[in-house]
Amino acid sequence: MRKFAIIGLGKLGTTVAKFLAERGAEVIAVDKNADLVDELKEIVDLAVKLDATDEEALRSQGIDKVDVAIVSMGENFEAAVMATALLKGKLGVPLVITRASPTESGIREKILKLVGADRIVLPEVEMGQKLAQSLLLTHIVDYVPISEKYSAAEIEAPRSFWGKNIGDLNIRRRYKVSILEIKRSYLGKNGKKTEKINYLPQADDLVEEGDLLLVLGELEDIERLSEG
Amino acid sequence: MRKFAIIGLGKLGTTVAKFLAERGAEVIAVDKNADLVDELKEIVDLAVKLDATDEEALRSQGIDKVDVAIVSMGENFEAAVMATALLKGKLGVPLVITRASPTESGIREKILKLVGADRIVLPEVEMGQKLAQSLLLTHIVDYVPISEKYSAAEIEAPRSFWGKNIGDLNIRRRYKVSILEIKRSYLGKNGKKTEKINYLPQADDLVEEGDLLLVLGELEDIERLSEG
Ligand SMILES: Nc1ncnc2c1ncn2[C@@H]1O[C@H](COP(=O)(O)OP(=O)(O)OP(=O)(O)O)[C@@H](O)[C@H]1O
Ligand SMILES: Nc1ncnc2c1ncn2[C@@H]1O[C@H](COP(=O)(O)OP(=O)(O)OP(=O)(O)O)[C@@H](O)[C@H]1O
Numbered sequence A, B: 001m002r003k004f005a006i007i008g009l010g011k012l013g014t015t016v017a018k019f020l021a022e023r024g025a026e027v028i029a030v031d032k033n034a035d036l037v038d039e040l041k042e043i044v045d046l047a048v049k050l051d052a053t054d055e056e057a058l059r060s061q062g063i064d065k066v067d068v069a070i071v072s073m074g075e076n077f078e079a080a081v082m083a084t085a086l087l088k089g090k091l092g093v094p095l096v097i098t099r100a101s102p103t104e105s106g107i108r109e110k111i112l113k114l115v116g117a118d119r120i121v122l123p124e125v126e127m128g129q130k131l132a133q134s135l136l137l138t139h140i141v142d143y144v145p146i147s148e149k150y151s152a153a154e155i156e157a158p159r160s161f162w163g164k165n166i167g168d169l170n171i172r173r174r175y176k177v178s179i180l181e182i183k184r185s186y187l188g189k190n191g192k193k194t195e196k197i198n199y200l201p202q203a204d205d206l207v208e209e210g211d212l213l214l215v216l217g218e219l220e221d222i223e224r225l226s227e228g
Helices: A011-022 A034-040 A055-060 A077-090 A107-114 A123-136 A171-175 A219-226 B011-022 B034-041 B055-060 B077-090 B107-114 B123-136 B171-175 B219-226
Strands: A003-007 A026-031 A046-049 A068-071 A095-099 A119-121 A140-145 A151-156 A178-187 A193-199 A212-217 B003-007 B026-031 B046-049 B068-071 B095-099 B119-121 B140-145 B151-156 B178-187 B193-199 B212-217
Touching: A003 A011, A003 A077, A011 A026, A011 A034, A011 B123, A026 A034, A034 A046, A055 A077, A068 A077, A077 A095, A077 A107, A107 A119, A123 A140, A123 B011, A123 B123, A140 A219, A140 B140, A151 A219, A171 A178, A171 A219, A212 A219, B003 B011, B003 B077, B011 B026, B011 B034, B026 B034, B034 B046, B055 B077, B068 B077, B077 B095, B077 B107, B107 B119, B123 B140, B140 B219, B151 B219, B171 B178, B171 B219, B212 B219
Parallel strands: A003 A026, A003 A068, A026 A046, A068 A095, A095 A119, B003 B026, B003 B068, B026 B046, B068 B095, B095 B119
Antiparallel strands: A140 A151, A151 A212, A178 A193, A178 A212, B140 B151, B151 B212, B178 B193, B178 B212
């Protein structure tokens, strides 16, 4: 498994460090704030207080031997630039992923790329755009962009589908969309709501009122299908 | 189209307000910081400086008439709780989505749900988990979770596929994975790298060295396929 270094233990850095360590990956976590370092001491292989803009400090902790480094210091742009440049330029880390804060012109992303960042992440922007896009699609419960062309989405089964079987509806030919799952809620004996999921439904499976359909296709086709 | 109110114009709030307004939605943007409000005056229908914990101020700007409100004040938890409670409890906004900051026990999310938030978003956590998961999958270039069971992923075409056509590889039967796209890079006449995408490839389409495959299936099956 690859070895990881997480530089900056804010909300993003801490989430990534914990997720990787819990699945057995070797993780070195670094921050200048001792309290944040202490929180992770029990969870990761090595958690150490140091200044990430100090090349010798990074090298002394074996950061030059990791496969991937994640730099997450959104509010401290100068430190993010310096750490990225050192990790890529001086320590030779093969993959450096740096978190940036959005600016009108994107100048921060350009500078980070210039000093060697292999990938830039902008959590609030990526999340904000996905949230806003899903809110614009009125009949769609949740939406996941997959590529330029394809999306997955959870939609309420349109009224015209209720009581009909998948074969008769001929969805792939009429709408150019595939159904991956049908999710149906039941009221159990104890009055608790339970959910049953029918994966890759067959031609004779029925669609009922209240069903949620997980579908795959182009967004326009999914919108058309969701309006039934 | 639905009417939206965006409360708090940090990175997330600003991204959502701009995305919705650029696509024609009616947006009211609110913040106590005049500079942030001024930035959006040209872009949204109404941008106004006010304290979001003041019920009369919210009502005076017609926030009780919107369909969706997004509360994005991650660092100011008390204001987020108060604004959420007012929007849902007093102003009757049908859908309130509130941004939270992660805590060890998840107590902030629980309180926000208690005072009426319909949905909670945690950008750094959701982004951090997705980033960490994609880093653990070594042969996978990018990964998109779709549901509990299904994921989409971009993988490098395994060596055993080079020079073979899709029909002969029998991928759906052997690996239980579908191929949505084959992405191939060319070096154009001017020496620039261009990309060509083959959507929903047919049985006689060839896979070549260097191709990227966009696939859909269960993560374990995708990992097995990517190791060829
Ligand atoms: N020079 C430095 N060396 C090491 N750690 C640093 C340095 N400068 C800042 N940090 C640490 O980086 C962490 C993240 O800082 P910041 O708040 O800028 O990030 P963020 O990416 O916005 O966080 P979040 O993921 O919480 O949104 C802080 O814990 C801070 O102590
Ligand atoms: N009572 C309030 N009324 C209106 N606006 C407020 C109030 N309290 C805070 N804000 C505004 O909310 C905005 C977001 O604040 P904060 O930095 O807490 O959010 P955030 O969600 O972490 O931001 P980001 O999306 O940038 O990560 C700020 O611009 C701040 O001025």
